[in-house]
Amino acid sequence: MLIRYRVMAFTTATLLIVLVFVGIPLQVAAGRPGVVNVVGTLHGFLYIVYLVTAFQLTRRLGIPKWQMLLVLLAGTVPFCAFVAERKMTRRFELLVPPSQKSAKSADPVAAGTAGRSSAIRQRWLSPRALMLHVEVLVVAPACALAGWWQATRALAGNELSWVYSVEWPIFAGLALFGWWHLVHEDPDAYRARRWRARERRATAAEPSESMLPVDVEPETGLWAAALAAGVAVELLIGIVALVLVPFGRASGWVPQRGAAVYGVHATLGLFLALGALAFLVRVRRFGRIARISAWSGGVCIVLASIGGLMTEPDSVVRFLGIALMFVGTVLAGSAYLVPIVLRARASSQVSPASGGGMAAPGDLAATPSVAKGERPPSAAPVSPRA
Numbered sequence: 001m002l003i004r005y006r007v008m009a010f011t012t013a014t015l016l017i018v019l020v021f022v023g024i025p026l027q028v029a030a031g032r033p034g035v036v037n038v039v040g041t042l043h044g045f046l047y048i049v050y051l052v053t054a055f056q057l058t059r060r061l062g063i064p065k066w067q068m069l070l071v072l073l074a075g076t077v078p079f080c081a082f083v084a085e086r087k088m089t090r091r092f093e094l095l096v097p098p099s100q101k102s103a104k105s106a107d108p109v110a111a112g113t114a115g116r117s118s119a120i121r122q123r124w125l126s127p128r129a130l131m132l133h134v135e136v137l138v139v140a141p142a143c144a145l146a147g148w149w150q151a152t153r154a155l156a157g158n159e160l161s162w163v164y165s166v167e168w169p170i171f172a173g174l175a176l177f178g179w180w181h182l183v184h185e186d187p188d189a190y191r192a193r194r195w196r197a198r199e200r201r202a203t204a205a206e207p208s209e210s211m212l213p214v215d216v217e218p219e220t221g222l223w224a225a226a227l228a229a230g231v232a233v234e235l236l237i238g239i240v241a242l243v244l245v246p247f248g249r250a251s252g253w254v255p256q257r258g259a260a261v262y263g264v265h266a267t268l269g270l271f272l273a274l275g276a277l278a279f280l281v282r283v284r285r286f287g288r289i290a291r292i293s294a295w296s297g298g299v300c301i302v303l304a305s306i307g308g309l310m311t312e313p314d315s316v317v318r319f320l321g322i323a324l325m326f327v328g329t330v331l332a333g334s335a336y337l338v339p340i341v342l343r344a345r346a347s348s349q350v351s352p353a354s355g356g357g358m359a360a361p362g363d364l365a366a367t368p369s370v371a372k373g374e375r376p377p378s379a380a381p382v383s384p385r386a
Helices: 002-030 034-061 065-076 080-094 113-124 127-155 161-183 187-192 197-204 218-244 259-285 288-309 316-350 361-366
Strands: none
Touching: 002 034, 002 065, 002 080, 002 288, 002 316, 034 065, 034 080, 034 161, 065 080, 080 288, 113 127, 127 161, 218 259, 218 288, 218 316, 259 288, 288 316
């Protein structure tokens, strides 16, 4: 369940970043709605899958409702899905499953009419149930109205609204499904998945793991160092190409002036993208720091590559592409520097302090211990006359 949620969080976050920072500027500045139509539609349908996986995970972890709402809405704000994924992963790691399940209470139906009426009141009229009723009465009609509005826009000639006219009723159906499932949830199961304040305080009071230096694998450090060096070289060559290649050149993939530097810049960017992809493939067997660095750097390299493709036409889109290339390259280099900095910090905290007359561990082990009143083993016997 956690893996499904993380995959959908990364997917929706990446698509939303491309939509907001690439598709919308292209549509507004250059009048090219192709990226918005494709990426926006894909993000809309995959966001439904994200809602299902996020709802399942937050319900199993006992997340409060206001936090659950923030996690569900994280797929609609750029970069917020990455933050939500990190928070949910930490909450999952802190969760300790109970050693034994709580015993089921006796069936209230067997107790007669009084037990049956008590069970009905607990299911439908409890404070939690009333809150669920209010929520579904707000969310489901709002989604239905949004679907109707999109249908009217589609009938008026907006072809993209046909997709949203189907998507909003699906959201309303998901709200009804979640309401029905939560209302009919077993009370013991609901109490078992709730977080207790005493357990949270006890877990937060353990400073041992949080005070230890972050462990970064050696192979992660090598991959990150190689990619960070490649990003730095790519940035320098890009600056040289920006100086040599005229900004107001004619449209085309290869400029007439500075073609050699332009070709080196594009070739190095291709190899850098392949290296980032290889790091993403190998990152599955590394730690969390490596995965965060690989995904962040890969997304930023994709943004820089899209910016490079935007420099072909002679228009304001070229300026946006150059800015996107610069920002994406700087962010990618910063993402790949994180494991290097953490590994250096961990090494400085673990290794013994040098200087100040302190001997190294090997020197201490090689030096024999000399007790008080004893002579060293290598010393020659001294005669009384001497």
